[in-house]
Structures are given as structure tokens and as C-alpha cells.
Amino acid sequence: MIKFYYSTAPNPMKVALCLEEMGLAYEPIPVDTRKGEQHKPGYLAINPNSKVPSIVDGDVTMFDSNAIVLYLAEKTGKFLPKNAADRGPMLSWLMFVASGIGPFTGQYVHFKNYAPEKIAYALERYEFEALRHWGIVDARLARNKYVVGDTYTVVDMALWGWARLVPNILGEHAAKLGNVKRLVDEISARPAAQKAIGLKERHAFKTEMDDEAKRAMFPGNYRAQARGADHTGRTT
Numbered sequence: 001m002i003k004f005y006y007s008t009a010p011n012p013m014k015v016a017l018c019l020e021e022m023g024l025a026y027e028p029i030p031v032d033t034r035k036g037e038q039h040k041p042g043y044l045a046i047n048p049n050s051k052v053p054s055i056v057d058g059d060v061t062m063f064d065s066n067a068i069v070l071y072l073a074e075k076t077g078k079f080l081p082k083n084a085a086d087r088g089p090m091l092s093w094l095m096f097v098a099s100g101i102g103p104f105t106g107q108y109v110h111f112k113n114y115a116p117e118k119i120a121y122a123l124e125r126y127e128f129e130a131l132r133h134w135g136i137v138d139a140r141l142a143r144n145k146y147v148v149g150d151t152y153t154v155v156d157m158a159l160w161g162w163a164r165l166v167p168n169i170l171g172e173h174a175a176k177l178g179n180v181k182r183l184v185d186e187i188s189a190r191p192a193a194q195k196a197i198g199l200k201e202r203h204a205f206k207t208e209m210d211d212e213a214k215r216a217m218f219p220g221n222y223r224a225q226a227r228g229a230d231h232t233g234r235t236t
């Protein structure tokens with residue numbers, strides 16, 4: 001039984017989808033990041049990056065969602081590309097999701113919704129980069145049914161974690177991403193996705209983004225404060 005440390009945020013949800021799609025037995029263990037549970041010593045021993053998701057599969061302990069989805073695909077032999085020639089592109093697109101889609105979308109959400117002050121430069125940069133990354137995926141999906149080609153792979157699952165939130169995150173810009181929407185609608189209708197989405201009924205996570213949550217999730221802001229600087233790092 002795989003132990004799955006999770007919340008309902010985008011990165012854990014892609015792993016939830018994989019576990020469900022692959023029919024793997026797993027125990028979902030909530031880590032409430034708004035309560036700071038990601039920083040508890042017991043959890044840090046599993047994920048030194050103090051984020052979700054993580055898994056413990058027997059003697060294998062793993063963190064970082066995209067590494068986990070690839071591990072699960074290789075463990076089961078499922079949802080990998082059918083053609084050997086597609087392995088390279090699969091790795092490229094998976095890393096593109098890991099290093100581009102996730103971080104730029106995440107930073108855009110941060111500067112738009114959570115930064116203590118609206119910084120025009122940061123908003124411009126991350127909106128531009130988030131849209132640029134999603135535009136690349138949308139163009140890819142205009143040519144291919146799925147991200148790697150004509151078969152549903154773990155790359156689509158990794159993308160789904162973030163893609164299902166595109167309308168909330170990108171607002172009116174989401175209308176330009178019709179191919180992303182087509183893929184999300186298809187995946188979200190799958191029984192495995194419905195089960196992954198249903199995980200939120202199993203455990204109650206804190207919803208308030210109060211001071212406790214901000215201290216847990218944005219500790220850098222408080223480090224500056226502690227040394228007498230403002231949140232930009234400037235001392236006056």
C-alpha cells in the first residue's frame with residue numbers, strides 16, 4: 001500500500017490522478033500546508049523540500065510530483081508512450097510541465113493573489129510567462145490529441161493537475177486555450193479523475209489564508225521582516 005502525502009493543490013492532484021488511473025492501492029495522508037504540517041520533522045524526513053506531494057512505497061521514499069508520476073508509470077508500465085521514439089519527447093514535455101508550467105503558473109498565482117503588495121513588474125512578467133507556457137501547450141494540443149502524441153500518458157496527467165485550474169487562474173485569457181480545455185474536459189470526465197477530485201471529501205483542509213497559513217507557506221516574507229526589512233528585502 002503506497003502512502004500518499006497530499007493536499008488538494010495542483011501538484012498532489014496530478015499524483016492522485018496517476019494512482020487512480022493505474023489502479024494502485026494507496027493510503028491518502030493529508031498534509032495541511034495552511035496549518036504548517038509540511039514543516040513537521042516527521043514529514044521533513046519524507047520530503048526535505050517541505051511541500052506536497054510525497055509518497056512512500058515500501059522502501060522507496062519520493063518527493064516532487066513529476067518524479068513521482070514518472071516513477072509510477074515505470075513501476076506499472078502504464079501510460080507511457082507506445083513508440084520508443086516518443087520516450088525523448090515524453091521526457092521533454094514532462095520536464096516542461098515540471099520546470100515551466102508549474103513554477104510560472106504558481107508564481108503568477110502568488111503575485112496576483114498573495115503578494116503583500118501588487119508589484120506591476122512581477123505581475124507583468126509572470127502573467128506573460130504563464131500565458132506563454134500555456135500557449136505552447138495549447139499549440140501542441142492543436143496538432144496532437146494528447147501532449148506526447150495520440151496516446152494518453154502520464155504527461156497529460158501531470159498537466160491536468162494545473163490545467164483544471166486554468167479558468168480560475170488565467171481568467172479571461174483561458175478562452176484562448178481551447179485545446180487545453182478540450183483535454184481537461186476529457187480527463188476530468190474519466191472515473192479516475194472523479195475519484196482523485198473526490199479525495200477532498202475524505203479530509204477537511206484548512207481554507208483560510210490567514211497569518212498562520214502565510215507564515216507556513218511564504219516563510220521568506222517573514223525572514224525579511226525579522227531582520228528589520230520590509231517584504232521586498234529593503235531596509236529603510
Ligand SMILES: N[C@@H](CCC(=O)N[C@@H](CS)C(=O)NCC(=O)O)C(=O)O
Nearest residue numbers: 009010011033051052053064065217
Ligand atoms: N516541485 C514540487 C512543488 C511542490 C509544491 O509546490 N507543492 C505545493 C502545493 S501545489 C505546496 O506544497 N505548497 C505548500 C508550501 O509551499 O508550503 C512538486 O512538483 O512536487
